[in-house]
């Protein structure tokens with residue numbers, strides 16, 4: 535069964551970032567012409583090193599907050615994969631102005647430019663943080679609570695704009711609510727680094743990772759290859775009922791931070807057995823954190839034919855090995 539997008543002209547915003555660069559790579563491999571728009575605020579040039587010479591790849595260094603950069607990037611494009619944003623809940627609590635500027639202001643600019651240029655479909659990175667304080671588990675797409683951070687608000691507002699644009703203009707939109715994505719090329723450094731690359735790097739350096747709270751909070755950690763699959767499926771689906779929708783993109787499996795630490799330690803311990811003796815340090819809880827997050831992926835399974843191939847354990851095997859060889 536054909537499950538990959540081929541022979542299309544696509545734009546990946548945020549293509550120098552973690553998810554974006556993996557998306558660029560997989561879209562090139564399946565035979566598309568790929569434009570990347572990035573301002574390198576959190577993205578890295580080294581993430582693009584593998585394809586910068588590829589004749590089907592074009593980099594536009596620019597900002598989604600600049601409408602002219604958006605117009606340039608969407609010219610001649612069939613499908614947009616919008617990944618550019620300022621991620622991280624704590625970052626948005628520290629600096630809500632920048633997160634709002636990029637994640638809402640930039641979102642509307644690239645979406646409007648895409649619509650003006652006649653782009654057929656706009657697929658965008660939404661977020662599980664939109665579920666906020668809603669108590670139900672697993673999370674189903676139409677039941678959301680109050681947002682717990684400026685970041686969550688920005689991602690929800692994006693969904694409202696996308697849905698409004700789909701109704702008002704002739705542009706198809708699909709929002710993918712990612713749940714804690716991890717994998718190769720994810721940044722382990724800085725105050726807003728995600729937990730898996732951060733823990734792995736600290737263990738590699740024989741340091742004790744800090745767990746915020748008692749480690750019982752849980753997440754639906756999702757390996758990057760599952761996310762790539764969801765993006766390809768969102769690009770090729772032709773069924774009307776599946777378009778102008780929002781989907782959870784996850785594995786549908788809950789892992790506590792304590793369990794996660796043990797998994798990573800066990801895998802990294804195969805490379806260096808000193809790691810097996812390291813214990814975590816427990817610190818204060820973080821503001822804005824949801825306690826438990828677990829996705830229902832039934833909607834994506836039914837309408838997109840999404841079938842994630844990597845469990846958390848299988849994804850961690852590949853990710854930790856990648857970090858071991860590349861950090």
Ligand SMILES: NC(=O)c1ccc[n+]([C@@H]2O[C@H](COP(=O)([O-])OP(=O)(O)OC[C@H]3O[C@@H](n4cnc5c(N)ncnc54)[C@H](O)[C@@H]3O)[C@@H](O)[C@H]2O)c1
Nearest residue numbers: 548550551552553573574575576577597598618619659715
């Ligand atoms: N990683 C996750 O677990 C996760 C979970 C839910 C949603 N998301 C969303 O997925 C998307 C990608 O996340 P990521 O983890 O790859 O983050 P990332 O920080 O690695 O990538 C974001 C990219 O966007 C670029 N960017 C930021 N502001 C820009 C601007 N104004 N103009 C142009 N480019 C800009 C950055 O330079 C970077 O390359 C984001 O929209 C994020 O909110 C990620």
